[in-house]
């Protein structure tokens with residue numbers, strides 16, 4: 001079935017036969033199709049004056065065009081200023097739990113608190129217990145795998161339990177961007193807006209992904225204002241504080257800083273021990289003290305990695321049915337570290353991530369695409385492959401339809417220079433880097 005926007009484009013085309021282009025431009029330039037079903041077609045124009053003219057003069061023409069398209073008589077509803085929000089709210093499908101993250105593991109009770117995360121934990125709890133009372137927005141930042149998503153889910157679950165009537169919207173920054181692109185493509189902008197702007201609690205994970213993306217930032221700005229003015233709770237997480245998001249709009253940056261920015265640091269030794277104990281005990285296993293200490297001493301920066309190690313050891317213990325000794329643990333931990341050191345991303349993944357970042361096709365990057373963006377994306381991809389793999393210049397050239405090794409060298413040179421003079425490029429490369437590494441997180 002065609003989208004309402006497609007149908008509206010066809011209606012305009014049909015009406016062109018009976019109307020001048022000026023008439024169409026004057027009365028329909030900012031009209032947008034809102035919805036279409038078997039009985040009704042809904043149109044919106046931001047001006048009440050235009051709505052009245054459309055209704056009094058052009059309704060029969062629209063109905064006639066629709067009849068030609070569908071061989072059926074459809075009701076036509078034309079919405080004016082302020083009516084769109086009411087219409088979408090009234091016609092919205094009942095709030096479902098799709099927006100609510102599924103996992104029950106991520107609760108406050110299962111979050112181990114230590115000096116590195118106690119501020120973030122306390123702020124998240126305060127927000128969950130009294131939404132929109134204390135910190136709004138709450139902005140939690142820190143490196144990957146330190147518990148930001150865990151806290152966000154915990155907020156979602158707590159509020160869902162205490163206020164089942166609240167609409168809790170959870171979305172990742174990149175999913176927001178994708179959703180927006182799709183909504184624009186399908187002419188579903190009002191639906192998109194309504195989905196996010198009608199939230200009682202709005203949780204956005206990894207908001208850094210919207211930085212540098214114009215339409216996402218624009219949408220976020222209005223979403224933020226609507227929610228904030230309506231007194232709704234907003235929480236963001238990101239891998240860095242707002243002031244370090246160089247490609248973020250200033251007006252968003254200031255808003256992100258309005259409430260409480262709070263960081264999560266890598267856990268200290270005591271917290272690491274507590275996390276390991278906690279994960280083991282929940283699986284009904286008591287790890288001997290030296291084992292705990294060995295893991296806590298050697299896996300230091302990332303809770304996700306600690307979890308991975310503990311899971312491996314517990315699986316081993318469950319399989320063998322006996323208590324693990326320190327030697328086995330040492331071998332497991334060494335293997336984990338060795339895997340890390342020896343792992344090299346593949347050129348395919350690197351090119352794929354650069355392409356995704358620039359919204360390009362991988363073929364365009366590998367091949368002959370000549371736009372400014374494609375050329376820069378290609379140079380960045382070459383630079384990243386050189387930096388992240390062991391490939392020679394010649395081998396890198398082969399990845400790009402057999403380009404010469406001097407071309408590769410010049411590209412890498414150019415990116416290195418750009419990184420020194422243009423902080424935005426340095427930031428973009430950092431982002432792409434993180435996305436590439438995310439493929440290999442365990």
Ligand SMILES: Nc1ncnc2c1ncn2[C@@H]1O[C@H](COP(=O)(O)OP(=O)(O)OP(=O)(O)O)[C@@H](O)[C@H]1O
Pocket residue numbers: 106110111112113117142143144145146147148149150151239275303304307
């Ligand atoms: N303090 C903690 N207590 C218990 N588990 C934790 C703690 N911190 C993190 N974890 C666990 O570590 C894993 C990684 O955490 P999480 O996904 O929340 O990280 P993140 O900061 O959102 O990372 P990313 O930025 O990569 O999404 C999860 O399984 C989470 O439950």
